[in-house]
Amino acid sequence: QKEVEQDPGPLSVPEGAIVSLNCTYSNSAFQYFMWYRQYSRKGPELLMYTYSSGNKEDGRFTAQVDKSSKYISLFIRDSQPSDSATYLCAMSGGASGNTGKLIFGQGTTLQVKP
Amino acid sequence: DAGITQSPRHKVTETGTPVTLRCHQTENHRYMYWYRQDPGHGLRLIHYSYGVKDTDKGEVSDGYSVSRSKTEDFLLTLESATSSQTSVYFCAISESGQGREQYFGPGTRLTVT
Numbered sequence: 001q002k003e004v005e006q007d008p009g010p011l012s013v014p015e016g017a018i019v020s021l022n023c024t025y026s027n028s029a030f031q032y033f034m035w036y037r038q039y040s041r042k043g044p045e046l047l048m049y050t051y052s053s054g055n056k057e058d059g060r061f062t063a064q065v066d067k068s069s070k071y072i073s074l075f076i077r078d079s080q081p082s083d084s085a086t087y088l089c090a091m092s093g094g095a096s097g098n099t100g101k102l103i104f105g106q107g108t109t110l111q112v113k114p
Numbered sequence: 115d116a117g118i119t120q121s122p123r124h125k126v127t128e129t130g131t132p133v134t135l136r137c138h139q140t141e142n143h144r145y146m147y148w149y150r151q152d153p154g155h156g157l158r159l160i161h162y163s164y165g166v167k168d169t170d171k172g173e174v175s176d177g178y179s180v181s182r183s184k185t186e187d188f189l190l191t192l193e194s195a196t197s198s199q200t201s202v203y204f205c206a207i208s209e210s211g212q213g214r215e216q217y218f219g220p221g222t223r224l225t226v227t
Contacts, residue, residue, distance in 0.1 A: 093213060
């Protein structure tokens with residue numbers, strides 16, 4: 001079983017929809033939770049990170065962490081065609097200590113249709 | 115791409131040949147990482163560095179070696195390339211060793227025939 005699980009999709013939504021992307025994990029020691037966006041044939045781009053549990057908002061994007069359920073989410077409001085990309089969750093901390101090693105989910109491919 | 119360049123961007127090589135990929139940063143960050151990305155596996159850590167001449171193995175380090183003689187450069191070497199090393203390779207940098215704010219380069223697409 002992978003430490004981080006993420007449904008690869010693809011997920012297709014109409015423009016303007018609210019998108020919910022999720023990851024589950026098994027290592028309760030993870031402390032930092034990141035979301036990356038990756039366009040085709042590009043490097044991953046950090047969207048936001050959250051420390052421990054709680055919510056964090058940045059414009060149309062909201063990240064949520066529920067450590068009790070080992071579940072994290074990324075919500076995208078008013079989705080745009082430019083949001084079409086692969087979204088990767090990543091986690092760090094715990095046994096990896098202060099080395100910054102990231103454990104990634106497989107990524108979810110999102111398509112926002114005009 | 116946060117001051118990170120990778121070279122070459124594309125490479126085709128034959129099985130058994132040595133290959134070196136270069137990551138160069140202009141941010142003066144302490145930590146540097148090499149990941150590979152494959153369908154169905156996501157991104158997996160190969161090796162990382164926590165300072166000049168300080169490196170350690172990641173999840174999928176077999177068949178790879180690294181070197182870091184300067185803060186700005188982190189080299190990944192495939193000693194004898196195999197077809198299973200066909201992948202997209204990403205370098206990442208971070209000022210912190212906590213995993214937050216890790217920034218990625220544009221990637222190198224390597225094909226081993």
